[in-house]
Amino acid sequence: MAENRVSLITGSSRGIGRAIAIELGAAGHDVVVNYVRNQTEADRVVKEIQSGGGRAVATGANVADQNDRRRLIDSTIERFGRIDVLVNNAGITSPGRQDLLEATEESWDQVFDTNLKGPFFLAQLAARHMRDQTAADTENAADSGVIVNVSSISGYAVSTNRTDYCIAKAGMQMMTWQLADRLAEYGILVYEVCPGVISSDMTAPVKEKYDRLIADGMAPIRRWGAPEDVARAVGMLTSGSLGFSTGERINVDGGFHIRRL
Ligand SMILES: NC(=O)c1ccc[n+]([C@@H]2O[C@H](COP(=O)([O-])OP(=O)(O)OC[C@H]3O[C@@H](n4cnc5c(N)ncnc54)[C@H](OP(=O)(O)O)[C@@H]3O)[C@@H](O)[C@H]2O)c1
Structure with missing residues (x-):
């Protein structure tokens, strides 16, 4: 990978994405901090990275919007000349958390556009650049890009008031x-990071529920996850040291995924 890695982290003005941006900034990456509404928060993250000696820029873009996705990638290339890491982190919960029998198509479309369609097509755009960089840069061909997708334990644990989110x-x-298989020939590695219950604005409205579940032993490690727990996993995956692994899922969930009797 290039010496000055360029990383784009979607939804990095707050929460998990913010922690990932700061982690990668501290690791020496040039960072694009993406937000959709909160420019002030994004600017704060940029300042924090810069105060540690790193380079960072804030870019507003809605990952659910095709034109915004193109602009986000184009402005990354314009600003830093390349893209080495894409972290598909931006996501929304199910609006209104409606019961499965009341769930609406509007909610479904919003969640799918932001949480699945947006990340896929952003990865497609980033991967094309990574592929072309590899072709132009034979010295680093073995390790030319990393894509990390932030999923959730909700991808396999049912919540019938967030059906669209879970699916x-x-x-x-x-x-x-799919991406790991297709992109391996270009040296692009693709991973899934699967967080459990993490303290952020997204989980703040359901804090009491999760306080109770965690205390009752929902997962072997009885504490809330911190955004930094997820960020460290992304730091490891993007460090360039896992060159013979792709398509892997890293659980950051306090052991929630372990089935117990
Ligand atoms: N928290 C958890 O327990 C948990 C568990 C498992 C998985 N996750 C996943 O982890 C990711 C981050 O979650 P979080 O808890 O950190 O969420 P959060 O605190 O609600 O922060 C969401 C971030 O995503 C950005 N965002 C939202 N919609 C966007 C869009 N359409 N385009 C671009 N950016 C957008 C927000 O930007 P603005 O600041 O501009 O609004 C913000 O930076 C999500 O994919 C979520 O599903 C979270």
Whole structure:
């Protein structure tokens, strides 16, 4: 991979994405901090990376919008000249968290556009650049890009008041495998990071419910996950040290995925 890796992290103004941006900035990556509404928060993340000596820029773009996705990739290339890492982190929960029998097509479309269609087509755009970089840069051909998709334990654990969210997150595993298979020939590695219950604005409205479930032993490790727990996993996957692994899922869930009797 190029010495100055360029990383685009979607939805990095807050929460998990913010922690990933700071982690990669500290690891020496040039960072594109993406947001959809909160420019002030995104600017704060940029300042934090810059204060540690890193280079970063904030770019507003809605990952659910085709034109915005193109602009996001184009402006990354314009600003830093290349793209080495894409972290598909931006996501929304199911609006209104309606019961499966009341769930609407509007909610489905919004969740799928943001959480699955957007990430796939953004990965497609980024992968084309990574492929072309590889062709132009034979020295680094063995390790020319990393795509990380942030899924969720909701991809396999049912919540009938967030059916669209769960199904979209389930799709991320196959999306990861598809990309990993197709892009291996260009040296592009693709991973899924699967967080459990992580403290962020997304989970704040259901804090009491999860406080209870965690205390009752929902997962072997009885604490909330922190955004930094997820960020460290992304840091490892993008470090360039896992060159013979692709398509992997890394669980960052306190052991929630372990089936127990
Ligand atoms: N928190 C958890 O327990 C948990 C567990 C498993 C998986 N996840 C997944 O982890 C990811 C991050 O979750 P989080 O908890 O950090 O969420 P969060 O605190 O709600 O933050 C969401 C981030 O995504 C951005 N965003 C939302 N919609 C976007 C769009 N259409 N285009 C571009 N950016 C957009 C937001 O930007 P603005 O600031 O501009 O609004 C914000 O930076 C999501 O994919 C989520 O599904 C979270």
